[in-house]
Structure formats: C-alpha cells, structure tokens
Amino acid sequence: MALLAYLHYTTDIFEVFMTDVARYQQKSKTLSALSIAGVALTLGLAGCSNSETTEAAADGSATTEGQNIELLNVSYDVARDFYKDYNPLFVEHYKAEHPDSKILIKQSHGGSSKQALSVANGLQADVATMNQGSDIELLEKKGLVESDWESKFPDNAVPFTSTIVFLVRKDNPENIKDWEDLTKDGVEIVMANPKVTGNGRYAFLGAYGYGLHAFNQDETKAQGYVKDMLKNVKVYENGGRAATTTFVQRGIGDVLVTFENEANLAATDFGAGQVDIVYPKYSIKSESPVAVVKTVTDKKGTTDAAKAYLDYLWSEPAQQLAADLYLRPSVKSVLDKNSDKLPPVETFRPNDAFGTWDEIMSTYFSDGGVFDQLAVNAPQ
Incomplete structure (x- = not known):
C-alpha cells in the first residue's frame, strides 16, 4: 500500500x-x-x-x-x-x-x-x-x-557524467530489477528532493524518461507510471548524501534512487555488505x-x-x-x-527528452509544476 x-x-x-x-x-x-x-x-x-x-x-x-x-x-x-x-x-x-x-x-x-x-x-x-x-x-x-x-x-x-541507478538491500529482497518494480505495492523509496536538488531532479526525470520510453512517448501513460512510483516515496531528503545516510545508516526504505557514483560509494565503503546496486536497462545521463x-x-x-x-x-x-x-x-x-567498473548503460540526455533547462525547471519543478501535480505528498 x-x-x-x-x-x-x-x-x-x-x-x-x-x-x-x-x-x-x-x-x-x-x-x-x-x-x-x-x-x-x-x-x-x-x-x-x-x-x-x-x-x-x-x-x-x-x-x-x-x-x-x-x-x-x-x-x-x-x-x-x-x-x-x-x-x-x-x-x-x-x-x-x-x-x-x-x-x-x-x-x-x-x-x-x-x-x-x-x-x-x-x-x-x-x-x-x-x-x-x-x-x-x-x-x-x-x-x-x-x-x-x-x-x-x-x-x-x-x-x-553519471547516471541514475538503484541501491537495494543485500540480496535484493524486493526483487527490484528495473523502473517498473518501483511501483510495486509496499516498496518504500528514498530519494533526494527534486524541488531543491539535482540528484532528485535526475531521479524524477529518469523515471519520467523511462515512462516515455516504455510507453512509446505517450505522455498520459508516462505520467501515470511516475505518479504510481511517487506514491511509494517514503522520504524526500534535501541532498543526495542525506538520502544515502537515511537509507544506509538509518535503515529506512527498500530502495534508494540515486547517482551511480553515490550508490557505489555506499556499496563499497560505509554500506559494504549491506546493500547491492541494480542498473536499470534505460536511464538518464547526468552531466x-x-x-x-x-x-x-x-x-x-x-x-x-x-x-x-x-x-x-x-x-x-x-x-x-x-x-x-x-x-x-x-x-x-x-x-x-574502466569499463569493468562502469558498465555500458543505455542513457538519454534530459535536454533531448524535455527541452532546455529553463523549460525543464519551469515545466516540471516550479511551484504547481508537473512534479507537484504527480507527487501525492510533494515537498514544498
């Protein structure tokens, strides 16, 4: 639920x-x-x-x-x-x-x-x-x-550059393999706040871009997917590192949606042995x-x-x-x-999918914008 x-x-x-x-x-x-x-x-x-x-x-x-x-x-x-x-x-x-x-x-x-x-x-x-x-x-x-x-x-x-990946609990008990799994009932998501952080914006746009990709550019279906995913967000943090701390050290949530480098830091350092990384098949390129x-x-x-x-x-x-x-x-x-540690991932640029950053910010992240409309409990 x-x-x-x-x-x-x-x-x-x-x-x-x-x-x-x-x-x-x-x-x-x-x-x-x-x-x-x-x-x-x-x-x-x-x-x-x-x-x-x-x-x-x-x-x-x-x-x-x-x-x-x-x-x-x-x-x-x-x-x-x-x-x-x-x-x-x-x-x-x-x-x-x-x-x-x-x-x-x-x-x-x-x-x-x-x-x-x-x-x-x-x-x-x-x-x-x-x-x-x-x-x-x-x-x-x-x-x-x-x-x-x-x-x-x-x-x-x-x-x-980087890309958005998923950090899950050891052995992936919720069996999260790709973006669609983030909408499963009971899955708790931790992510940075898209209203104030680049990490959160890339996570949101990555989900939206996946929806467009999965549903043949159908905006209505893509927004439906994103809305369902955001219903599962347990915590919006005010920074990417704060989100990692909440997930790894405080033990909140089933999946952290974050940058690849941040996920690897957690998996190889302060969260070693506690978490695993899942690469979605299609994700966003962060510059x-x-x-x-x-x-x-x-x-x-x-x-x-x-x-x-x-x-x-x-x-x-x-x-x-x-x-x-x-x-x-x-x-x-x-x-x-370094391809052994940075595996190839199919990615898209946010500007190719959503326009200039001015357009992205005004359309998706302004007060009353698309994020606010889709998030059940959007950060203010």
Missing part, C-alpha cells in the same frame, strides 16, 4: 577538514553531519553547508609569484568525495610548476540548486562545479559567469558542468588559478580519479579503460 511520504529537512551542515599533501591518501570511512538550524544561505564562507580546505604551495592566478591564493569551490552534495581527493592532486601538480606560491582550496557542498542560489546571493565562489546546467545558467543570468562558459573547457565544460565565477575571480585576482583548477579536471590523473570514484570520465580513453 502507498506509504505517506514525509520530508526530512536537514539544515545546512558544516564540516571542516584541513588536509595537506602528506594526507593525500587518507579517506573518510564514515559519514558525519552536524545539523545547525536557522542559517541563511547568504552567509559568507563560514556559513557554507560543508567546507573542506586543502593547502600547499602552488601558483596564484593573476597574481605575482609568491603570493597566497585562496579558491572556493562551491559544489553539489555528493561531489565531496571526488574533490576531497582531487584538491591535493591539483595542489601537488601546481606545486611542481610554481613552488614559490601558496594556494588554499576551500569546498562548500550541499544541494546543487541551493548552492547555486547561495552563489547568486553573494557567496564568493571562485568556481562552481554543479550537477545540472540550470545551476550554472542561473549564475550566467546573474552576470556572475560568462555567457560562453560552455566553450571555455572541453566537452561543453562537463568533465564527467556535471563547471565554470569560473568570473566576477568574483576578477575582483580577487584569482581568474588564472580558477581556470587552471578546472582545466586540470581533464588531465589523465583527474579523469582516472573520477573513474576510481565511479564517475564516468568525459575522456573516452579513460572511460574505456
């Missing part, structure tokens, strides 16, 4: 990790969250939802050799594991080229759209690394990012675009360093790191080399 969905709204969380090159191999084995209520999105760096710093010698962009540089990367929730390891990798690369300068990299993580809104409202990000184009487009509209941001880096400024927040970097004198920071995402070491963390590298040679 349909279970009443509830919202587990977590406020922005703060974690500060000081790392250096000597601790490069260290990996966190647990998830921790410190809930703090009543914090405004427009707070400065001390008010980031989750921050991490990496410090070592490197070059300072648009500054003289020997000066100190500080970069803030504002990013989406489940990218924290990648950037935790990428930052020391980048710093080491820069140290070899510019030994007389020093760079400090700080991280902020949270729901992608909340993060973009924070930057739009004044958070001084040097770079934005999001998980959907609409979040960068918001910054472009605000005049913070250049209008040709997609052409500034290879692959339309998308260094890696993670990046951009320099030019108005901020021009003011700080960090434009060159910010660009170099993003450029290095396409280096072979960074692309292999992405693959190691179950992100799909945009450099084909690296992706092909």
